[in-house]
Amino acid sequence: MAKPQRPTTAIGKTADYLDQRTSIGVLVKEFARKVFPDHWSFMLGEIALFSFVVLVASGFFLTMFFEPSMALVRYEGEHPASMHGQLMSAAFASTVEMSFEVRGGLLMRQIHHWSALIFVGSIVVHMFRIFFTGAFRKPRELNWIVGLTMLILALAAGFSGYSLPDDVLSGNGLRIIDGVVKSIPVIGSFMSFIVFGAEFPGGHIIPRLFTLHIFVIPALLILLIGLHLFLMVLQKHTQYPGAGRTDKNVVGYPAAPVYVAKMTGNFFIIAGVLTLMGATMSINNVWNYGPYDPSPVSAGTQPDWYILFVDGALRLMPGPGWEWVIGGFTLSMNLLIPAVIVPGILFTLLFAWPFLEARVTGDHREHHVLDRPRNRPVRTGVGVALLVAFIVCALAATNDLIATHFSLDIFVITWALRVLFFVGPVFAFWVTKRVCLGLQRKDRELVLHGHESGRIVRFANGEYIEVHAPLEEEERWLRVNYDSPVPLEIQPAMDARGVRRKGYKSDRRWQRLSQFFYEDRVAPVTPAELEAAHSHAQHDEIEAKEPTGAGAAGGRRKR
Amino acid sequence: MSENQNPPADTSREVTVAPEAGTVVGPAERFTDPGVPEHKHRLTDTDPRAAKRAERTVTFLFVLSVLGTIGSIVAYIMVPPDGTTSGVRLSTLLLGLGLAVSLLGIGVAGIHWAKSLMGDREMVQERHPLASSDETRADAVRDLNDGLQDSGVVGRRGVLKGAFFGALALFPLAIAVPLIGSVGGDWNISKFKHTMWKNGTRLAIDPSGRPIKASDVTVGSVFHVIPETTEEFRETHEWITEKSKAVVLMVRLNPEDLRTDQSPEGETWSHEGIVAYSKICTHVGCPVALYEQQTHHLLCPCHQSTFDIADSAKVVFGPANRRLPQLPITVDDEGYLVAQDDFAEPIGPSFWERLK
Known part of the structure; x- marks a missing residue:
C-alpha cells in the first residue's frame, strides 16, 4: 500500500487535524453513505424536530425582553392606550412592551406560539403514523416510550409557556389547574401550595413556570431527542413494505448528499412556514385580554388545542352526585375522572400498547418492515377509536362556540357529546375494523382475479365476461407479503395427570384478548390459491380467445 | 457495510423471514420477493437542458433568499413600529415576510436540488441483528464479574454494602427536605x-x-x-x-x-x-x-x-x-x-x- 499523501487543501488539512485527535474518519465512513428509506410520512417527526429548533431560537429572542416576575408595576408605555397606567405584573408589562416597543418582538412571539402549536401537532401526527404502521414493535418499544415521554414534556412546555404572560386567560387556566390539583386525594391541598408557593395565585408561579419552561423542560427534551435519534440511527429506520424490502435490509437513499440536502431544505421550509404564520396570523393578543385579575372572564375562551381534550372532559362530566365525602374527607370524582383518570388511562394504554400487542400476538421477532394499517384491523380500529374519543372531548371544549354559532342549546350539545363519548369510539372501532377487513378482502380479490380491464368478451355460447389483467409482480408482492396472526393457543386447563394447571386462568385471559385481536382475520393469498384461481380461469380463456382473436393482448393469456 | 446499487437479484430475493409463533403461513407457501424495482431515470438525468434548467431554478431560489434577507433589514430600518396597533402589525408583517422569503428560498432550493440533481438511485444495505453475539455477551458477563470481584464486595461484607447503598439512598434527603419544606410557603391550608x-x-x-x-x-x-x-x-x-x-x-x-x-x-x-x-x-x-x-x-x-x-x-x-x-x-x-x-x-x- 502506498504511503498516504499529506492533504493539501484546507478542508483536507482540517479533516486530517480533526481525525488525528478524534478518529472522526470512522464516524464519517459509518454515516456518510448510510441508507435511509424514503416516504413522506417519515417527515412528520422531522417537522416536530425542526419546530423545536424554531421554538428554541425564537424563545431565546423572547427571553431577552421578558421579565419573569409577578411584582406589580404600572404600565408606563403609551401603547396600547388601553393598558397605559394600569396596574399589572412585570411579566405582563414586559410581554406587552416587547410586542409594541421591540422591533420584531411581536413577530417572534407569534412565531413562538404558532411553532408550539405545530410542535405538539406534529408529534401527535407522527405518533399516529408510528401507531398505525406498527413501527413501535420490537426493537422499537423503547423508542416509543421515549417519544411518548417527549409528548408529555411537550404538553408541559406548551402549558407552562401559555401561562407566562400572566394575562386574564392564562391566569384562569392556572386557576383551573389549581382546582384540579386540589381535588387530588390526601395531598391535593399541599400540592397546590407546592405549585403556587402560597395560596393561589401567590407571587411565585410565574418565575417557577419560567424556570421549567426555559430550562428544565427544554433540557429534558433535548436529552430525549438525542436518545430518540440515537436509537433511530442505531436500529436503522423502518421501511414501508414493497418489493425488495425485507426485515433484513434497508432500501433508500444515502445520508450524504440526499438526506443532508433534504433535511436541511426541510428545516428551512418549516422555519419559513412558521415565520409566515407568525407574520400574517395574529395569535394571543394579550393586551386585548388585560392583566390577570381573579374577577373577569369571558365566554368563548378556549385553551390551546392540545389541552382541549382535558378541558372538554371537564365540561362533559356531570357534577351532581360525583363528590363523595368519606370519613369527613372530600373526594371530587367530578374532577378526578375527567382531569386525572381519563388522561391517565389514555397514556397508560399508549405506554403499554407495544408490550400488550406483542403479548397477544406471541411475537418476539424484530420488525423493520411496516404494516399496512388494513392488515391489523383491531390495532387500526383502536387507534381510530382513541382519535374519535379525543375529537369528541375537543368538541366538548368548544361547546359554547358551537352553541352560539349554530344557535343550539348548550345543554343539548353537552348531552349529545356525553353520549357520543361512549358510543362514538365503539362505533368508530367497529367501522374501522370492518373497513380494514374489507380492504384486505379487496386485496385478496385483486391478487386472485387481477385488475378489471374494462374489456368485455362474448363467448360463442352468448355468455359475456370481463377480461381481467393480472397484477404486476411488485403490486402482488405488496398485497400478499404480510403476517396474519392467529389467536394464541394455550395449554389445556388440566395437565396429563389431570391436575389443574397453575396459571391457566391468566393464560385464558390473554387468549381472550388475543381472540379479540385476531379472531377476525383475512389470510394473505398463497401461491397455491393463485394457481387454483388461474387454472379455473384457464378454462374461460381458451373460449375467450376465439371470438376476440389476436387483438386480445394482455389479459390472462400469458399465464 | 456492503452497498448494492439496485440489485436485480440480491440476497433480498430470498423468502421473507420465516414466520414463528402466531402466524399461520409457512415459508413454503409464500410468494417470492420480486426484488427492488428497476430504476427509472428522471428527465434531468437524460436531458442536459432539463438539468441546466433545474440548476438555474435552484440558483434563482438562493438569490431570492438573499433578497428576502435584504428586504427584512430594509423593513427594519424603514418601517419602525410607531406604537399603534396597526403600526406594530405592519412592522411585524414586513419583517416576517422578509424572513420567511429568506428561509423558504433556501429550503425550496435545497429540496429542489436534492430531488432534481442529486443521485436518486435507491441503495440497499443489510441490517444486522441488534442483539450482540453470544461470545460478546459471555465476555461482557465475565468482565462485569471480574469487576465485581475486584471491588471485593461479592458474597461478603454485607455491612459495607448496606452502608454504601444506605448512604446513596439517603443523601438526597439533605437537599429535598429543605426544598420541599420551603417550596409551599406557609402550608396553611386553613386559609x-x-x-x-x-x-x-x-x-x-x-x-x-x-x-x-x-x-x-x-x-x-x-x-x-x-x-x-x-x-x-x-x-x-x-x-x-x-x-x-x-x-x-x-x-x-x-x-x-x-x-x-x-x-x-x-x-x-x-x-x-x-x-x-x-x-x-x-x-x-x-x-x-x-x-x-x-x-x-x-x-x-x-x-x-x-x-x-x-x-x-x-x-x-x-x-x-x-x-x-x-x-x-x-x-x-x-x-x-x-x-x-x-x-x-x-x-x-x-x-x-x-x-x-
Missing part, C-alpha cells in the same frame, strides 16, 4: 376556608371599590362585588390573593321570585330580594360571570356549570357538584350593604380537608 369578609364589611363595586347602597340596586340588576378596602391595599399582591376568594356576584330579584336562599331558620341572609353569592365556581374555580335575567341562571363560562340564583344557587346543570356559597348580607345605618359574616362554608373548588 382555603376563610375570606376577608367579616361582619360589617361593606360591599363595593369591582373594580372601582365604591361602596354600594341598597337603594342603588334596582330589581334585575347585577353587581360584581368586592369587599371594601383601602386603595393602597388594592395595589398589593395580598389583595389579588384575597380577591381570588372574596369576589361576589350580587343580584336583586323580585322578592316573590326568590324561592329559597341558604340562610338557616331564624336568620335572613338576603335583603329585600338582594342576594350575594360567591363568584368562584365550586367546580374548578373560574369566576362565574354570566347571569341570565329571565331564568335567574348563573352560568360559568369555563365549563358551563349552571346555578339557579332564585333557588339557593343550586346546580341545575354542568360539572359542578355544589351550590355557590352565599354571603350573608344586610344594610348598615347609612343604608350601605354590608356582610353579616364570612361565608358559612369554604368557597371555590373542593379539596380533601374541606369539611375538616
Whole structure:
C-alpha cells in the first residue's frame, strides 16, 4: 500500500487535524453513505424536530425582553392606550412592551406560539403514523416510550409557556389547574401550595413556570431527542413494505448528499412556514385580554388545542352526585375522572400498547418492515377509536362556540357529546375494523382475479365476461407479503395427570384478548390459491380467445 | 457495510423471514420477493437542458433568499413600529415576510436540488441483528464479574454494602427536605376556608371599590362585588390573593321570585330580594360571570356549570357538584350593604380537608 499523501487543501488539512485527535474518519465512513428509506410520512417527526429548533431560537429572542416576575408595576408605555397606567405584573408589562416597543418582538412571539402549536401537532401526527404502521414493535418499544415521554414534556412546555404572560386567560387556566390539583386525594391541598408557593395565585408561579419552561423542560427534551435519534440511527429506520424490502435490509437513499440536502431544505421550509404564520396570523393578543385579575372572564375562551381534550372532559362530566365525602374527607370524582383518570388511562394504554400487542400476538421477532394499517384491523380500529374519543372531548371544549354559532342549546350539545363519548369510539372501532377487513378482502380479490380491464368478451355460447389483467409482480408482492396472526393457543386447563394447571386462568385471559385481536382475520393469498384461481380461469380463456382473436393482448393469456 | 446499487437479484430475493409463533403461513407457501424495482431515470438525468434548467431554478431560489434577507433589514430600518396597533402589525408583517422569503428560498432550493440533481438511485444495505453475539455477551458477563470481584464486595461484607447503598439512598434527603419544606410557603391550608369578609364589611363595586347602597340596586340588576378596602391595599399582591376568594356576584330579584336562599331558620341572609353569592365556581374555580335575567341562571363560562340564583344557587346543570356559597348580607345605618359574616362554608373548588 502506498504511503498516504499529506492533504493539501484546507478542508483536507482540517479533516486530517480533526481525525488525528478524534478518529472522526470512522464516524464519517459509518454515516456518510448510510441508507435511509424514503416516504413522506417519515417527515412528520422531522417537522416536530425542526419546530423545536424554531421554538428554541425564537424563545431565546423572547427571553431577552421578558421579565419573569409577578411584582406589580404600572404600565408606563403609551401603547396600547388601553393598558397605559394600569396596574399589572412585570411579566405582563414586559410581554406587552416587547410586542409594541421591540422591533420584531411581536413577530417572534407569534412565531413562538404558532411553532408550539405545530410542535405538539406534529408529534401527535407522527405518533399516529408510528401507531398505525406498527413501527413501535420490537426493537422499537423503547423508542416509543421515549417519544411518548417527549409528548408529555411537550404538553408541559406548551402549558407552562401559555401561562407566562400572566394575562386574564392564562391566569384562569392556572386557576383551573389549581382546582384540579386540589381535588387530588390526601395531598391535593399541599400540592397546590407546592405549585403556587402560597395560596393561589401567590407571587411565585410565574418565575417557577419560567424556570421549567426555559430550562428544565427544554433540557429534558433535548436529552430525549438525542436518545430518540440515537436509537433511530442505531436500529436503522423502518421501511414501508414493497418489493425488495425485507426485515433484513434497508432500501433508500444515502445520508450524504440526499438526506443532508433534504433535511436541511426541510428545516428551512418549516422555519419559513412558521415565520409566515407568525407574520400574517395574529395569535394571543394579550393586551386585548388585560392583566390577570381573579374577577373577569369571558365566554368563548378556549385553551390551546392540545389541552382541549382535558378541558372538554371537564365540561362533559356531570357534577351532581360525583363528590363523595368519606370519613369527613372530600373526594371530587367530578374532577378526578375527567382531569386525572381519563388522561391517565389514555397514556397508560399508549405506554403499554407495544408490550400488550406483542403479548397477544406471541411475537418476539424484530420488525423493520411496516404494516399496512388494513392488515391489523383491531390495532387500526383502536387507534381510530382513541382519535374519535379525543375529537369528541375537543368538541366538548368548544361547546359554547358551537352553541352560539349554530344557535343550539348548550345543554343539548353537552348531552349529545356525553353520549357520543361512549358510543362514538365503539362505533368508530367497529367501522374501522370492518373497513380494514374489507380492504384486505379487496386485496385478496385483486391478487386472485387481477385488475378489471374494462374489456368485455362474448363467448360463442352468448355468455359475456370481463377480461381481467393480472397484477404486476411488485403490486402482488405488496398485497400478499404480510403476517396474519392467529389467536394464541394455550395449554389445556388440566395437565396429563389431570391436575389443574397453575396459571391457566391468566393464560385464558390473554387468549381472550388475543381472540379479540385476531379472531377476525383475512389470510394473505398463497401461491397455491393463485394457481387454483388461474387454472379455473384457464378454462374461460381458451373460449375467450376465439371470438376476440389476436387483438386480445394482455389479459390472462400469458399465464 | 456492503452497498448494492439496485440489485436485480440480491440476497433480498430470498423468502421473507420465516414466520414463528402466531402466524399461520409457512415459508413454503409464500410468494417470492420480486426484488427492488428497476430504476427509472428522471428527465434531468437524460436531458442536459432539463438539468441546466433545474440548476438555474435552484440558483434563482438562493438569490431570492438573499433578497428576502435584504428586504427584512430594509423593513427594519424603514418601517419602525410607531406604537399603534396597526403600526406594530405592519412592522411585524414586513419583517416576517422578509424572513420567511429568506428561509423558504433556501429550503425550496435545497429540496429542489436534492430531488432534481442529486443521485436518486435507491441503495440497499443489510441490517444486522441488534442483539450482540453470544461470545460478546459471555465476555461482557465475565468482565462485569471480574469487576465485581475486584471491588471485593461479592458474597461478603454485607455491612459495607448496606452502608454504601444506605448512604446513596439517603443523601438526597439533605437537599429535598429543605426544598420541599420551603417550596409551599406557609402550608396553611386553613386559609382555603376563610375570606376577608367579616361582619360589617361593606360591599363595593369591582373594580372601582365604591361602596354600594341598597337603594342603588334596582330589581334585575347585577353587581360584581368586592369587599371594601383601602386603595393602597388594592395595589398589593395580598389583595389579588384575597380577591381570588372574596369576589361576589350580587343580584336583586323580585322578592316573590326568590324561592329559597341558604340562610338557616331564624336568620335572613338576603335583603329585600338582594342576594350575594360567591363568584368562584365550586367546580374548578373560574369566576362565574354570566347571569341570565329571565331564568335567574348563573352560568360559568369555563365549563358551563349552571346555578339557579332564585333557588339557593343550586346546580341545575354542568360539572359542578355544589351550590355557590352565599354571603350573608344586610344594610348598615347609612343604608350601605354590608356582610353579616364570612361565608358559612369554604368557597371555590373542593379539596380533601374541606369539611375538616
